[in-house]
Amino acid sequence: MARSFWFVAGAGAGVYAMSRARRLAEVATVEGVRDRLEAMRVGARIFRDEVAAGQAEKETELRQRLGLVPHGVPELTSSGPRRSQDDLLDQRTKRETPDGHQ
Template identity: 40%
Template sequence: MFRRTFWFTAGAAAGVWATTKVNRKIKQLTPESLAAQAADKAVEAGHRLKEFALDVRAGMAQREAELGEALGLEERNDPHVIEHRRVAALDHNKHSYNRNEDH
């Protein structure tokens, strides 16, 4: 009699555990949950991309300062001058001549 009670209880506990596990998985796979997971991953990727861009910018500024020191151009490493050169370079790329535009 004790064996039957033990196995009945063990079976019922396993059934409850399996049902709970399946219900959790089903909730994870609903469209709303999948959309929320995708949005979270997109935000996380955006943060990582922003951190990467800031690291690249800092590395560029450091390397430019090193090159300026090596070439004796310290006065040209003023942040205002660097920003002005960057903006001028971007403006130049926007208005560069494209020989295919004339045809």
């Protein structure tokens, strides 16, 4: 019984080693390297698409939470030049003068 166990174990190890060696030999060929590079390219493309989809989903979620238009156009836009926060504060202070003059 012990001899048959060791015989089967050795035969299994031999088959496993032979199949691993065959795979390694296949990878080392030009076609094997080409297949690996193609698989990496496809994997990178899938990853890029998944990241872009996740980014778009998160951006939509944030725009909804902030109350912006979902398609990327903010509700509060101005066609004129952008004003700084200090300019807006100066304008507000000028309007609130007690003598009523601007």
